[in-house]
Amino acid sequence: MRNFGNQVQFTVYQQLEKNLVPVSYEELEARAKEELEAKPFDYVAASAGIEDTARENNLAFRKWKIVPRMLRDTSDRDIGIELFGRKLNVPLLLAPIGVQSIVHPEGEIASARAAASMGVPFIASTASTYSLEKISEATEGAEKWFQLYWSNDHELAASMVKRAESAGYGAIVITLDTPMMGWREKDIHHAYLPFLEAKGIGNYLEDPVFRSRLERSPEEDIRSAIMHWAQIFGNPSLTWRDLEFIRSQTNLPILLKGVLHPDDARLAVESGVDGLIVSNHGGRQVDGSIPAVDALPDVVDIVQGDIPVLMDSGIRRGADIVKALSLGASAVLLGRPYMYGLALAGEAGVRQVLRNLIADFDLTMALSGSRSVDGLGRDLLKKV
Numbered sequence: 001m002r003n004f005g006n007q008v009q010f011t012v013y014q015q016l017e018k019n020l021v022p023v024s025y026e027e028l029e030a031r032a033k034e035e036l037e038a039k040p041f042d043y044v045a046a047s048a049g050i051e052d053t054a055r056e057n058n059l060a061f062r063k064w065k066i067v068p069r070m071l072r073d074t075s076d077r078d079i080g081i082e083l084f085g086r087k088l089n090v091p092l093l094l095a096p097i098g099v100q101s102i103v104h105p106e107g108e109i110a111s112a113r114a115a116a117s118m119g120v121p122f123i124a125s126t127a128s129t130y131s132l133e134k135i136s137e138a139t140e141g142a143e144k145w146f147q148l149y150w151s152n153d154h155e156l157a158a159s160m161v162k163r164a165e166s167a168g169y170g171a172i173v174i175t176l177d178t179p180m181m182g183w184r185e186k187d188i189h190h191a192y193l194p195f196l197e198a199k200g201i202g203n204y205l206e207d208p209v210f211r212s213r214l215e216r217s218p219e220e221d222i223r224s225a226i227m228h229w230a231q232i233f234g235n236p237s238l239t240w241r242d243l244e245f246i247r248s249q250t251n252l253p254i255l256l257k258g259v260l261h262p263d264d265a266r267l268a269v270e271s272g273v274d275g276l277i278v279s280n281h282g283g284r285q286v287d288g289s290i291p292a293v294d295a296l297p298d299v300v301d302i303v304q305g306d307i308p309v310l311m312d313s314g315i316r317r318g319a320d321i322v323k324a325l326s327l328g329a330s331a332v333l334l335g336r337p338y339m340y341g342l343a344l345a346g347e348a349g350v351r352q353v354l355r356n357l358i359a360d361f362d363l364t365m366a367l368s369g370s371r372s373v374d375g376l377g378r379d380l381l382k383k384v
């Protein structure tokens with residue numbers, strides 16, 4: 001897209017008058033903390049254990065330094081990419097985040113609409129408060145992917161994938177790092193789990209297989225439905241061999257999210273999946289695990305371009321995207337920042353977060369001497 005950034009930057013300055021959400025990530029988080037009740041805020045903001053990995057995710061980005069190039073004519077830029085045969089305006093997607101109605105009543109509908117309006121694919125979570133069909137209807141024609149939490153009820157997992165395929169989702173993201181919730185001290189302290197409320201499991205409640213397992217419908221007996229959900233949510237017994245089952249259910253591209261170890265990256269390629277997402281779930285699972293951006297280069301080296309490698313966990317500013325792409329990521333996923341935009345101003349808030357980030361990315365890329373994402377490589381970085 002020609003001069004996308006200049007246009008975006010211009011609009012950003014216009015938007016500032018409205019000042020819907022703070023520009024800086026730190027202020028965005030602080031404002032969300034003021035607006036939200038402690039329990040939902042902590043659910044979003046907090047991570048596992050002493051939150052070392054969450055902190056390191058951000059610090060690790062700062063250890064990689066950009067060494068900008070000069071005199072390279074960056075007047076005419078293109079920040080678009082191609083992924084699975086489709087063009088994206090920006091190398092950016094919205095990360096799958098469950099239970100979004102805990103921060104805003106319009107939840108995933110608002111986020112997905114904001115993403116669609118910016119040409120950014122939305123990744124709907126299995127644990128969405130709105131059903132995947134409702135999210136799809138609200139954003140007809142827009143590119144979106146579905147993230148699968150692979151239940152220990154295989155028929156339910158298959159049903160989710162089939163529903164996603166018929167509702168027009170373009171890829172399946174299987175999240176591997178959360179067969180159980182990590183040790184999240186703030187949630188335990190508050191005794192708060194958002195999916196112990198009806199809205200928390202909205203997407204499950206509309207699934208025919210899920211419903212067929214219940215003695216009484218959720219409308220009659222929501223507590224039993226939630227109890228059932230708690231029994232079927234995760235599946236820690238899965239192994240690499242089980243992937244064949246999902247492969248047999250769909251022709252959509254399949255990506256694995258939560259891969260950090262290079263040996264797992266090799267297994268993933270051998271298993272025939274179509275893409276990887278290097279992620280530590282924003283530090284919410286294994287506290288002490290490697291920052292995602294530090295795991296990225298080794299995974300990229302093992303994969304050797306056979307399949308695209310995406311990443312998330314710690315993307316806050318344009319420079320983070322420049323660094324991730326320079327290290328070989330094809331695209332990145334945005335997580336918490338858009339949840340804070342949603343909390344503060346719904347759809348318009350998410351849009352402004354996106355617009356700011358995209359403008360920042362475009363400018364940083366250009367000022368580093370690159371006209372397109374193809375121009376970003378490891379030669380642009382130095383680790384200190």
Ligand SMILES: Cc1cc2nc3c(=O)[nH]c(=O)nc-3n(C[C@H](O)[C@H](O)[C@H](O)COP(=O)(O)O)c2cc1C
Binds near residue numbers: 045095097282313336
């Ligand atoms: C509140 C919250 C809920 C999440 N829910 C899901 C989910 O349902 N499925 C999933 O694959 N990842 C989920 N994630 C992880 C994100 O997809 C992503 O990996 C993470 O937010 C990246 O870290 P960052 O937001 O700190 O950049 C969730 C993250 C947060 C903060």
Ligand SMILES: O=C(O)C(=O)c1ccccc1
Binds near residue numbers: 097098099127281284
């Ligand atoms: O909180 C999370 O990180 C997450 O992945 C999740 C899992 C199940 C339901 C809602 C969110």
